[in-house]
Amino acid sequence: MKVTVLSGGVGGARFLRGMSVVVNGDNISIVGNVADDLEILGLHVSPDLDSILYGLAGLADDERGWGRAAETWNALETVAELGGDSWFRLGDRDLGVHLVRTQMLREGVTLSEATARIAHALGLTCRLLPATDDPLRTFVETPAGTFAFQTWFVARGHRDEVDAVHYAGAPEARPAPGVVEVIDEADVLVITPSNPYVSIGPILAVDAIRSALERRRVPCVAVSPLIGGRAVKGPADRMLARMAGGTSPASLASCYEGLIDALVIDEADAPDALPASVRPVVTKTLMHDAEARRRLAQDVLDAAGALA
Ligand code: GDP
Numbered sequence: 001m002k003v004t005v006l007s008g009g010v011g012g013a014r015f016l017r018g019m020s021v022v023v024n025g026d027n028i029s030i031v032g033n034v035a036d037d038l039e040i041l042g043l044h045v046s047p048d049l050d051s052i053l054y055g056l057a058g059l060a061d062d063e064r065g066w067g068r069a070a071e072t073w074n075a076l077e078t079v080a081e082l083g084g085d086s087w088f089r090l091g092d093r094d095l096g097v098h099l100v101r102t103q104m105l106r107e108g109v110t111l112s113e114a115t116a117r118i119a120h121a122l123g124l125t126c127r128l129l130p131a132t133d134d135p136l137r138t139f140v141e142t143p144a145g146t147f148a149f150q151t152w153f154v155a156r157g158h159r160d161e162v163d164a165v166h167y168a169g170a171p172e173a174r175p176a177p178g179v180v181e182v183i184d185e186a187d188v189l190v191i192t193p194s195n196p197y198v199s200i201g202p203i204l205a206v207d208a209i210r211s212a213l214e215r216r217r218v219p220c221v222a223v224s225p226l227i228g229g230r231a232v233k234g235p236a237d238r239m240l241a242r243m244a245g246g247t248s249p250a251s252l253a254s255c256y257e258g259l260i261d262a263l264v265i266d267e268a269d270a271p272d273a274l275p276a277s278v279r280p281v282v283t284k285t286l287m288h289d290a291e292a293r294r295r296l297a298q299d300v301l302d303a304a305g306a307l308a
């Protein structure tokens with residue numbers, strides 16, 4: 001069975017760790033968000049792709065919740081001492097990946113090819129594809145002004161409320177090689193418990209990706225990133241409250257109109273008034289350990305099986 005997963009960073013990576021024990025890696029394709037990518041200190045950083053790489057390679061720091069285990073910060077301390085850009089947290093081990101990726105990009109290798117090489121070197125068996133090789137960047141409109149995603153998220157600690165989200169480059173962005181194929185050829189499509197506006201939204205903003213999902217002939221199951229109407233981490237709940245009018249499963253489902261057939265929600269959320277085309281699946285969605293991750297992935301596959 002072939003599973004294709006649209007994924008953000010941390011929430012997506014946690015879910016994918018579960019999926020990779022339930023389904024053979026060869027049968028998992030991942031379409032990752034690149035609209036959080038940034039150029040900093042002369043390096044190209046792809047935070048969401050890296051969260052997935054580290055999660056699946058067993059290199060993630062589970063306690064901190066992002067970045068690599070056994071990380072150190074010597075290079076960043078030097079950057080700070082020299083008055084350089086130190087607001088974006090880059091650890092020493094993490095930097096090694098950015099150095100190698102940036103060199104490949106400078107030599108003319110595409111982001112999708114660079115990602116494939118890094119994934120292979122880290123021993124991944126899943127296929128990890130950036131949504132696009134073209135420049136695609138999220139901007140948020142807030143009462144304090146419009147900010148590039150990482151300026152708002154990291155530098156400003158995502159404290160500003162968000163009135164609207166823009167995906168610069170989306171109209172021209174083409175799916176990376178293989179992306180449409182892995183959607184068309186999947187037996188099951190999954191949207192990870194990720195931020196619908198800033199992680200999944202940019203992937204769906206690429207026209208050909210949205211069209212491929214719209215014409216699907218297999219079930220697409222989304223997993224909610226909310227538990228009891230609250231994001232486990234980050235601003236998804238505040239963004240939904242302001243831009244979708246609430247944090248209910250129905251509010252989340254409105255972000256994926258016409259694109260999903262089931263929505264997996266937590267026992268703490270009532271499956272109120274979902275559109276008739278979206279089946280609610282109620283289960284435990286907190287991925288606090290390996291068993292919880294595995295169980296959630298299995299629940300998603302069971303939900304897809306019940307729809308097929
Ligand atoms: P980012 O790109 O690193 O911000 O990560 P994602 O967008 O992929 O994931 C962020 C979302 O993951 C947040 O909205 C969290 O609420 C959600 N999340 C994190 N851990 C869990 C979990 O254990 N269960 C569920 N249901 N959602 C989670």
Ligand code: CA
Nearest residue numbers: 009036048199
């Ligand atoms: Ca992200």
